[in-house]
Amino acid sequence: MRIGLFPSTEHSIDKGIDSVELLGDISAKTKAFTLEKGVTGNQQELSLDGALVLLRKLSLDSFSKTEYKNGNFCFGIHFVLEGNYNFTNPESKTKVNISSGSYNLVQWPELVGFEKLKGKEYVSVEVFFAKEFLEDLLGTEHDSTFENFVDTSVEKPKCLWSEGRAIPGKLRQLLLEILHCSYTGSAKTNFIESQIRCLVIEVFLGKDNGMQEMDGGAQLSVLDKETIEKVSLYIKQNLKRKLTIKELSEMAGFNTTKLKSCFKKVFHTTIFKYITQLRMEKARALILEENFTIAQASYEVGYSNPQHFTVAFKKTMGYLPSSLLSTPI
Incomplete structure (x- = not known):
């Protein structure tokens, strides 16, 4: 069947x-x-x-x-x-x-x-x-x-x-x-x-599987949800740039408190963790699929210092980016 x-x-x-x-x-x-x-x-x-x-x-x-x-x-x-x-x-x-x-x-x-x-x-x-x-x-x-x-x-x-x-x-x-x-x-x-x-x-x-309703999540208006989705898209398109809460708040037309609150209700995480996760995912793909070096990948996702990138990658992904270099595709 x-x-x-x-x-x-x-x-x-x-x-x-x-x-x-x-x-x-x-x-x-x-x-x-x-x-x-x-x-x-x-x-x-x-x-x-x-x-x-x-x-x-x-x-x-x-x-x-x-x-x-x-x-x-x-x-x-x-x-x-x-x-x-x-x-x-x-x-x-x-x-x-x-x-x-x-x-x-x-x-x-x-x-x-x-x-x-x-x-x-x-x-x-x-x-x-x-x-x-x-x-x-x-x-x-x-x-x-x-x-x-x-x-x-x-x-x-x-x-x-x-x-x-x-x-x-x-x-x-x-x-x-x-x-x-x-x-x-x-x-x-x-x-x-x-x-x-x-x-x-x-x-x-799993306990962290998104099954529970986030407090107040259902109370977000359609317009607010659409705005947060636009913020998310902007983040994905600008991972190489230095992104700040102030810049994202101005783009959304929210104050910083409202932006952080609405963002967490939609994505169940903080803006900082969301940006970091996306950067590490992109870096991983660049290393594995495009044969980028660690230094090149770190630069492409907004890190000027490869050592800082390595620390962030290990904390987010659970292993060092160097372990990807010896892995055959």
Whole structure:
């Protein structure tokens, strides 16, 4: 039984295109897909026992719209690190929207619909699984928040939360390890599978998983939320510059107190930690994917002193940036 959303046959490379990379046995493999015109990057899926993982690191000229379908009822955890995700089911007129830096849990019935990806860069990790996979992994020890969600069958896509939750630091770190896995062959299969299991356990049982409502978060106006999203976008586009609370407050039209309060309600972290996390993530990608030296990467994310960068990287990521230099891609 195939689990999870997949594109229509004409988009799959299965027909005669030799770019399927086997990572282990037939029950655990990755499969690449041809990309639409104007879309570059990499999209792969990893099949596990009772689950399917979809990894995407894409660059889009405008947006990507593809017909996707699901043949069997399943659940999905969708993490969107960059870009915006939208799925529309024409029959039920149901939409699933997940914005940059957020995640949500979705019940997927049997259906056909259109998936639309937006953003210059689109990066996501999606985990589709059957109820048996979750029960085998957790037993009955999942948060009460999920009881009705897990036990309810639906006829149209249904999200656990009306709006996606900000991806906490611990989950983000696991996602980055999955996306930037440097191993090959069976080692890669086993590593990603173990990280996916840790990821699902953390989502359902972790204390820092964003399940609890942040105090006052629901009271933010739509305008305030949009303003904070603009601040977030500005930060991502200016990681090389020295960013100050005063500058960001002036850009948002908020005083510093309101900016810090609203930002934490939306992203569940402080502005300083958010900026640092993004800088370290970008530096890691530059070192691994662009072969930057530590000094070059530190400069590109706003550090003039590589030693200061190394200290910040170790504190944020949990290991030294030098450990990336000897790791094969």
